[in-house]
Amino acid sequence: MRGAAHGRGGVSVSERLLQVRDLRVTYPGRAGWGRSGHANPALAGVDLDVESGGSVGIVGESGCGKSTLARAILGLVAPQSGSIAWRGVPVPRGDGSALRRLRREAQIVFQDPFGSLDPRMTLADSVAEALVALEGPTPRARVVARVAASLAEVGLDPSLASRYPHEVSGGQCQRAAIARATIARPGLLVCDEAVSALDVSVQAQIVNLLADLSRRHGMALVFISHNLAVVRHLCDEVVVLYCGRVVERGPREAIFASPRHPYTRALLDAVPAPDPVVARRSSAVPAALDASVRPAPGGCDYRPRCPRAGPECAARIPALATTGTGHAVACHHPLSTAG
Ligand SMILES: Nc1ncnc2c1ncn2[C@@H]1O[C@H](COP(=O)(O)OP(=O)(O)O)[C@@H](O)[C@H]1O
Numbered sequence: 001m002r003g004a005a006h007g008r009g010g011v012s013v014s015e016r017l018l019q020v021r022d023l024r025v026t027y028p029g030r031a032g033w034g035r036s037g038h039a040n041p042a043l044a045g046v047d048l049d050v051e052s053g054g055s056v057g058i059v060g061e062s063g064c065g066k067s068t069l070a071r072a073i074l075g076l077v078a079p080q081s082g083s084i085a086w087r088g089v090p091v092p093r094g095d096g097s098a099l100r101r102l103r104r105e106a107q108i109v110f111q112d113p114f115g116s117l118d119p120r121m122t123l124a125d126s127v128a129e130a131l132v133a134l135e136g137p138t139p140r141a142r143v144v145a146r147v148a149a150s151l152a153e154v155g156l157d158p159s160l161a162s163r164y165p166h167e168v169s170g171g172q173c174q175r176a177a178i179a180r181a182t183i184a185r186p187g188l189l190v191c192d193e194a195v196s197a198l199d200v201s202v203q204a205q206i207v208n209l210l211a212d213l214s215r216r217h218g219m220a221l222v223f224i225s226h227n228l229a230v231v232r233h234l235c236d237e238v239v240v241l242y243c244g245r246v247v248e249r250g251p252r253e254a255i256f257a258s259p260r261h262p263y264t265r266a267l268l269d270a271v272p273a274p275d276p277v278v279a280r281r282s283s284a285v286p287a288a289l290d291a292s293v294r295p296a297p298g299g300c301d302y303r304p305r306c307p308r309a310g311p312e313c314a315a316r317i318p319a320l321a322t323t324g325t326g327h328a329v330a331c332h333h334p335l336s337t338a339g
């Protein structure tokens with residue numbers, strides 16, 4: 001959301017935490033989509049704004065660049081071009097000390113809870129290690145107290161503190177990973193499919209935990225998920241990525257009530273309906289979401305799948321244009337506001 005003062009507790013534009021502009025990432029050796037000898041970027045010029053304490057959901061199919069965006073925000077992958085600024089201060093590319101400061105500012109939780117903890121360390125030791133790495137040498141008693149408080153905050157029973165990752169459930173392990181990521185009070189927590197590998201009932205608990213931590217500490221969330229229902233529950237703002245570009249973004253209400261991009265519409269239509277008759281009707285993958293249909297060179301990447309595509313869609317890449325307060329769409333033939 002951008003523009004006038006808004007959001008939880010009236011967060012204003014001057015409190016912008018993260019500003020990403022025209023971010024471009026190309027992996028070396030990545031095959032193109034038919035443009036011979038020309039690697040297509042994983043991110044082709046992405047803008048992203050996150051306000052202090054705000055929550056942004058990033059959605060889009062596998063391979064659209066969500067994890068690349070997450071990694072670029074954290075300085076884990078180097079962009080070819082574009083800029084990233086934290087609290088208005090640009091992060092110079094390749095600057096080690098700026099990146100270390102950033103590591104305290106932003107943390108990440110990944111999909112696989114077991115993969116993100118050292119299997120040879122107890123849960124408490126993993127959390128303690130993160131604290132010392134981020135805050136430097138800390139008196140032992142202080143570390144013990146902080147770790148205990150952090151484990152309690154994420155809902156882990158003290159009896160689990162001395163367990164190893166393989167001795168706890170996926171949900172408990174993910175809670176420990178969240179404790180590790182949040183113990184030094186980052187301004188931003190990036191969750192890259194952080195609940196996707198968990199049982200549905202556990203997913204809901206972890207989502208509630210994230211919302212609670214965000215509210216309690218004014219911690220912003222960038223929540224990457226293919227689960228739109230979860231994004232709707234958790235995020236103030238939604239960004240839709242397709243082939244490394246933002247095709248639509250806006251306040252949650254605008255995106256869910258009146259999506260303008262045909263791809264967003266197709267994603268929303270594919271959310272399983274509570275009504276079994278409707279669910280059965282929509283069980284086949286619609287052409288608009290068929291990932292085997294690859295983008296054609298030039299023009300709008302989405303047009304080979306798009307029911308609304310016309311000649312101009314092959315001629316020009318549509319620019320992201322404002323369509324309502326904080327709502328923007330990149331489409332030559334957007335849906336009307338009524339949907
Ligand atoms: N380390 C890598 N090397 C080469 N290509 C990669 C690498 N990581 C991701 N990609 C490619 O970049 C694109 C975006 O990937 P990714 O950011 O992982 O998407 P998502 O998280 O949305 O599934 C994909 O086409 C993927 O194959």
Ligand SMILES: [Mg+2]
Nearest residue numbers: 066067068192
């Ligand atoms: Mg990913």
